[in-house]
Amino acid sequence: MVEEHTPALSETLDSAMGLALSRANHASSSTLKRGPSPSFEGLEEDVRRKRFKDDVELDMALTVADAPRFDNQCLAEDLAQELQCGCCAELVYRPVVVSPCQHFFCGSCCVLWIRNGGTNCPACRGASSYVTPSRPLQSIVDLLLRTDPSRTRTERERIQADEVYKAGSSMRIPTPREASPEPNLNQNADYAQPCPHCAAGNPYGWRCPQPIVDFSVDPELAWHLDDGAPPGHAYCGNCENLLALRAPVTSKCDFCQVSFCGIGVQGRCIAAPLAAQHPHNMSDVGDLIQSAEVYECFDSNIVEVEIMLDYLSTQQLNPKHIYREVVSHIQSLNNNFKPLFDQDLFVDIHSVAGGVDENPEAPRSRICRLCASEVLLWGLRGWWIRERQKGFLDEAIANRPDCPDGRSCTRQKDLGHTKECA
Incomplete structure (x- = not known):
């Protein structure tokens, strides 16, 4: 959850410089690389503060190596608090700044915010247009990490973040969608409301042959929801709004037989071509790590799952890549998708x-x-078995013998056993 009090870039720099000035006034002169400038003497506090801030910013711009080393642990702790990402609440990694509000975040956090539909600043929710990398913030972070390397993100976190965001790149924040129309006070929840294609002159260029009558217009001809979906209509599997089955933007999944409107949420309210679809909740390796179903695919063999996850990070493979290879393998089989249908994998996976x-x-x-996720999880174990044979794994891991008991092995949770056998 995003914290509302996330500091903006200018506020953070002011706070960091104020802390540095306060520490500098009480520090021993022997800890400074050079003595304070005579030009500071006799100046008012506000002027001294501004002069000090300008000097520090100039030093950072020239080189991080020339910046003074923070020897005071309290100062390092204060800086770490000021440099927390507003999304993940950790020390910011590959910092980017949102314009015009100047709040800052990890580059990968900002990318994920936009991918999940964010159309404004994650912190203040203010209207925002673009995001740019911040060299000054990166310089401060680098200096802090030189002083206290223990604050460095773990290697896995860095790898995952770098897969999401390319360091130094800028991005645009999408324009917010049009505001929802005002609610109809005459609306009756027991009757169906017209779908986007029912109204004459709608912006989608196609009209329903059997438009739904609005209850507020003609209660006698309105369609009661107890009678099911109106003729020629169904409910979208994603946004659950009424749709026109014959509309050009409507699509139907060949697996669960649920229809999608193509209007409610772009990229989600759609049944896409088989190889082009994106498995639900499976964007990157981090999603696989957090999925309990992935571990179930390997009968809770934690060691094997960890080996696979490390391999995916090293080879820079994402879930969509695995999904495509699983689909390709299934299509090469004589019985195609029949085993998946025999297991009722695509039954009742939507609320409609x-x-x-x-x-x-x-x-x-x-x-x-959703069906794409089912296909991915169904074929994940087999994909990993085939992938291990490509020779990219370390020899010590690749040469582990297969357990003679296979999936019937009762020692899947025995770490010693799982390290010896694949």
Whole structure:
């Protein structure tokens, strides 16, 4: 959760410089690389503060190596607090600054915020246009880490962050979507409301052959929800709003038979071509780490999962890459997706009802995000077995013998056993 009191860049620099000035006034002169400038003598506090701030900023711009080393642990602690990312609450990594409000975050945190639909600053929620990397903040962070290396992010965290955000790159924050229309005070929750294609002259260029009658216009002809979905309509599997089944933007998943409106949430309210879909909640390696279902795929063999996750990070592979290879492998089999349907993997995975699979033998060409996740998890273990044979793993790991008991082994949670056998 984003903290509302996240400091802006200018506030953080002022605070850091104020702390440095306060510490400098009480520090021994022997700890300074040079004595205080005579030009500071006799000046008012505000002037001295500004002069000191300008000098420190200039030193940082020239080189981090020339900046004074913070020997005071309290000062390092104070700086670390000031330099916390407003999203992850950790020491900022690859800092970026949001304009115009100047709040700062880890580059990867800001990317994930935008990917998840963010259209403003994560901290103040103010209107924002673009995000740029911050060299001054990076200089302060580098200096702090030189003084206290223990604050460095773990290697895995850095690898995951670098997969999400390329250091030094800028990005734009998407323009917010149009505000929702004012609620209709005459609306009756027991009756269906017109879908986006029901109204004449709608912006989508197509109108329903059987438009839904608005209850507020004609209560007698309104469609009661107890009668199910209105003729020619269904509910979107993602946003759950009514949609027109024959509208050009409507798509249907060939696996769960649920339809999607293509309007509510771009990129999510859609059944995309099989190889182009993105598995739900599986954006990067971090999502796999947090998924209990991944460990279930390996019968809770933690050691094997950790080896696979390290391999994915080293090879810079993401879940979508695995999903595509799993799909390709399944399509190469004689029975294709039949084993997955036999296990009822695609039944009742949405909160809305799906249609009827009119031809179970028909090729499967479109898939929704939830079904894509089911395909990925179903084939993950087999993919890893095939991937281990490519020769990229360390010899000591690759040469571990397969457990003779296979998936029926009762020692999957025995760390000693899992380290000896694959």
